[in-house]
Amino acid sequence: MLEKFERDYEVSVMHAWGMTEMSPLGTIGAFKHWNGRT
Secondary structure, eight states: OHHHHHHHHOOOOOOOOOOTTTOSOOOOOOOSSOOSOO
């Protein structure tokens, strides 16, 4: 399932965890191709 998601949407899927007692949700995001413009 993860391989299909990565292939179809061209994103990397990773598992991350942290201080879940501080917040009920979290997210990580990064642009694959960044050109330095705003």
